[in-house]
Amino acid sequence: MVPACMLGNEVTVLGREDVPLSAVLGPKLGTAFQNLHSSHGVRFKLPGSAAEISGDGGKVTHVVTNDGSWIEADLVLIAIGVVPNVGLAQQAGLPTGNGILVNESLQTSNPNIYAAGDVANAFHPVLQDRLRSEHWANAIAGGKTAAKAMLGQTVQQDDIPYFYTDQFDLGMEYSGYGPLTLGADIVTRGSVESGEFIAFWLRHGKVVAGMNVNVWDVQDGIQELIRSARPVETTRLSDPDIPLNEV
Numbered sequence: 001m002v003p004a005c006m007l008g009n010e011v012t013v014l015g016r017e018d019v020p021l022s023a024v025l026g027p028k029l030g031t032a033f034q035n036l037h038s039s040h041g042v043r044f045k046l047p048g049s050a051a052e053i054s055g056d057g058g059k060v061t062h063v064v065t066n067d068g069s070w071i072e073a074d075l076v077l078i079a080i081g082v083v084p085n086v087g088l089a090q091q092a093g094l095p096t097g098n099g100i101l102v103n104e105s106l107q108t109s110n111p112n113i114y115a116a117g118d119v120a121n122a123f124h125p126v127l128q129d130r131l132r133s134e135h136w137a138n139a140i141a142g143g144k145t146a147a148k149a150m151l152g153q154t155v156q157q158d159d160i161p162y163f164y165t166d167q168f169d170l171g172m173e174y175s176g177y178g179p180l181t182l183g184a185d186i187v188t189r190g191s192v193e194s195g196e197f198i199a200f201w202l203r204h205g206k207v208v209a210g211m212n213v214n215v216w217d218v219q220d221g222i223q224e225l226i227r228s229a230r231p232v233e234t235t236r237l238s239d240p241d242i243p244l245n246e247v
């Protein structure tokens, strides 16, 4: 997929936060992604909201921001999040709340009805809390878990949430429990500035999430650190010469 800005378009990003992705990655790593896009000519107006989209003859001409400035535009992409469609589940009398509530086997309160993928708000046995994940890996794994459960097998959906994205020449993979990264310590292996690094989120000295950026074949090691929940030494974690299974 070719980014819009590389097809001759002028691109401006509006968002309510100071730094893009800061809610997920924190300000330092969010800034790294912002710099990547800025270096390709993408402009950011942060924090900034669209107060009005104006047009002429059915065509958009500009966006008016909350501080009254105008941004010329002939195309507006609105990406402000999604709300799970739980209407059908509610009609069926199933409990809902940020998705369809299911247990660790993805079964609803009705033993004959299961929910998987984006719409399922499942109890995660490792996290010991509910988790609704909007990524294809979760949808693929959830379908298999639900099918096995329907066949009477004892099975739990306990995968560590995972996703990847490619942006310009940056490729990244992320595994971890997003809710646990809020306020967590971030330790990096390799330099963020170089564009090749791994970031780890630590709570109480244990890795709860990890993101590798332009560093490959480390996801198994990251997931093992998360799954084992063993205490790690941050000096060893940040040292690229020490294998992840020895930190």
Ligand SMILES: Cc1cc2nc3c(=O)[nH]c(=O)nc-3n(C[C@H](O)[C@H](O)[C@H](O)COP(=O)(O)OP(=O)(O)OC[C@H]3O[C@@H](n4cnc5c(N)ncnc54)[C@H](O)[C@@H]3O)c2cc1C
Pocket: 088, 116, 117, 118, 119, 133, 134, 135, 136, 137, 139, 162, 163, 164, 165
């Ligand atoms: C623009 C975009 C980019 C994305 N990029 C990534 C990415 O890079 N990496 C990643 O991991 N994830 C990404 N995702 C998320 C990923 O696509 C979803 O997590 C995944 O598709 C969820 O699968 P699902 O089966 O739960 O839901 P969906 O793929 O949404 O499928 C739900 C299906 O149910 C059908 N349906 C709804 N109601 C009914 C009904 N009443 N009867 C019959 N059928 C019905 C819908 O028509 C649809 O076909 C992206 C999503 C979007 C929108």
